[in-house]
Amino acid sequence: MKQLFLQINPEDNLLVALTDLKKGQEINFKGDTIILQDDITAKHKFTTTHLEKGEEAIMYGVLVGKAQSDIPKGGLIHTFNLKHASDTFKGKLKDYTWTAPDVSKWKDRTFNGYYRADGQVGTQNYWLVIPLVFCENRNINILKDAFLKELGYAQPEVYRDQVSTLLELYQKGAGIDALKSFQFQQQKSDYKQQRVFKNIDGIKFLIHESGCGENREDSENLVKLLAGYCVNPNVAGVTVLSLGCQHSQVDLFRKAISEKDADFQKPLYVFEQQQDTGSGESAMLSEAIRQTFLGLIDIDKNERKPxxxxxxxxxxxxxxxxxxxxxxxxxxxxxxxxxxxxxxxxxxxxxxxxxxxxxxxxxxxxxxxxxxxxxxxxxxxxxxxxxxxxxxxxxxxxxxxxxxxxxxxxxxxxxxxxxxxxxxxxxxxxxxxxxxxxxxxxxxxxxxxxxxxxxxxxxxxxxxxxxxxxxxxxxxxxxxxxxxxxxxxxxxxxxxxxxxxxxxxxxxxxxxxxxxxxxxxxxxxxxxxxxxxxxxxxxxxxxxxxxxxxxx
CATH class of the missing domain: 3.40.50 (Rossmann fold)
Known part of the structure; x- marks a missing residue:
């Protein structure tokens, strides 16, 4: 017989319905009979005892709410009769002993990952392209469109093809009824497509809305977060675009990386639009493309190892x-x-x-x-x-x-x-x-x-x-x-x-x-x-x- 309900912890006075239960249905619980006072939809909870207003509801063995009105035994708990409540916490009060699970059958198992100079091992081999400030988002998207399409990492253009198909039918004179009833063919995507670099799992481009025009704490936290992405072992190399005048300065970014990895050895190419000499934005993007491409050649030499x-x-x-x-x-x-x-x-x-x-x-x-x-x-x-x-x-x-x-x-x-x-x-x-x-x-x-x-x-x-x-x-x-x-x-x-x-x-x-x-x-x-x-x-x-x- 399918189990109808579950008590998660022996101390709980709430039970979880595992299937839809009906009002008036009798539930046998630890030798007691509970007559449901409401319909209880699967996943929802009902009481094992009568709860008076202000009494505590217990689930997972902890306080999870207080009754806002009297709740009958077998009654549904919901937002209209239960309000959030939780226990206070006072720091570490006792020692903890853990019995680890038996992992003997995995003791000699390995995975094939990418080793990094700092000793970490990645599960992927990515090149990362990031902006230090939202002003560079447009340039990031320009690089994204160019690299992903040319190097075989772009998503299949299934939905663009569907629009193209409808347009072609319309231009050939298809009526509204024909367009409504036309059935698209479902296409499966091949995530590897025709990749040029066989050992590179992807080129990843971040965009965000931060880096300036906000308090300094947020800008500094942003560069710390981005530095963590650079140190992440799934990342093999990084291209950074910076405007130059923003709060999230390049020197703060480099400092954040060194604090996480003092001997950071991954390829790191930084381009600052306001400071770099040359012929403006187009020259900066062209050089970013050149150096990133050379970096890709370098990290493609990485191979998975146990x-x-x-x-x-x-x-x-x-x-x-x-x-x-x-x-x-x-x-x-x-x-x-x-x-x-x-x-x-x-x-x-x-x-x-x-x-x-x-x-x-x-x-x-x-x-x-x-x-x-x-x-x-x-x-x-x-x-x-x-x-x-x-x-x-x-x-x-x-x-x-x-x-x-x-x-x-x-x-x-x-x-x-x-x-x-x-x-x-x-x-x-x-x-x-x-x-x-x-x-x-x-x-x-x-x-x-x-x-x-x-x-x-x-x-x-x-x-x-x-x-x-x-x-x-x-x-x-x-x-x-x-x-x-x-x-x-x-x-x-x-x-x-x-x-x-x-x-x-x-x-x-x-x-x-x-x-x-x-x-x-x-x-x-x-x-x-x-x-x-x-x-x-x-x-x-x-x-x-x-x-x-x-x-x-």
């Missing part, structure tokens, strides 16, 4: 979350994270607003009081800044989250934190700070999908695992994004964006541990260049910088 799994640097993120996120895909990649840590690798978890309510657990898991205190400080400062502009962590759940069962930020956060697995917290990082410690790292980012994934790539993630219950097409320019669905219905509905279906956990066909191991195997193949993720095939290269201050 590397231990301890060289993996994996970020974990969720977006478009639903009521199944915290019980299927998130715990699954949490187990993957534990396996990677046990193998000596590096794991990063971002989105601090979605760690609200589990701070004490993460502080207790921190290896030192200093790591715990830094996490506490960053959480408190983030919340303070949010409140200063009339916002708060309680506003985090989106309409889509709420519709699919994530009623409060604490419910969403408790499930989101499952991505971090159970290993000790080795370090806490600010936005743009590079991960230098093996094991689990907390990276301060917003919950916003692109801001968070941008931040983890800047901290050195070479692969990112992204769980979604509703469907999110996010990708990253330098850090391949693996999309995992929390439910099979989503995987079937949006196959063009989902790489791995974790719905078998909900149906009972797979355990969290089995799914986590499958994800690790997928990572090994991806890191070796055996295939690309759906986001990579779509050319989904999202980059967005987290601006925290006012524009001036």
């Amino acid at each position: 590397a231990p799994l301890s060289k993996l640097r994996v970020g974990v993120k969720c977006g478009g979350s639903d009521g199944f996120s915290g019980i299927s895909a998130n715990p699954a990649i949490g187990h993957t994270a534990d396996l990677i840590v046990a193998l000596g690798g590096t794991v990063m978890i971002a989105e601090f607003p979605e760690l609200c309510g589990v701070e004490q657990e993460l502080q207790n898991r921190s290896v030192t009081a200093e790591v715990a205190d830094k996490f506490g400080y960053l959480m408190t400062e983030y919340a303070r800044r949010a409140e200063a502009v009339g916002a708060g962590f309680d506003m985090n759940p989106s309409p889509g989250n709420i519709k699919d069962g994530l009623i409060t930020d604490a419910i969403k956060s408790a499930g989101a934190a499952k991505k971090a697995g159970t290993s000790p917290v080795e370090d806490t990082l600010g936005y743009g700070q590079y991960a230098t410690h093996k094991g689990l790292n907390l990276v301060c980012t917003p919950g916003n999908d692109v801001l968070a994934t941008t931040g983890m790539a800047g901290s050195g993630a070479t692969i990112q695992l992204f769980t979604t219950g509703l469907g999110t097409p996010t990708g990253n320019p330098v850090s391949p994004m693996v999309k995992l669905s929390t439910n099979t219905k989503l995987a079937e509905k949006l196959p063009e964006i989902i790489d791995i279906d974790c719905g078998g956990i909900i149906s009972g066909e797979k355990t969290v541990e089995q799914m986590g191991e499958e994800v690790l195997e997928y990572i090994i193949g991806l890191a070796s260049g055996e295939y690309q993720t759906k986001a990579m095939l779509l050319g989904q290269d999202d980059f967005m910088f987290w601006r925290r201050g006012v524009s001036l």
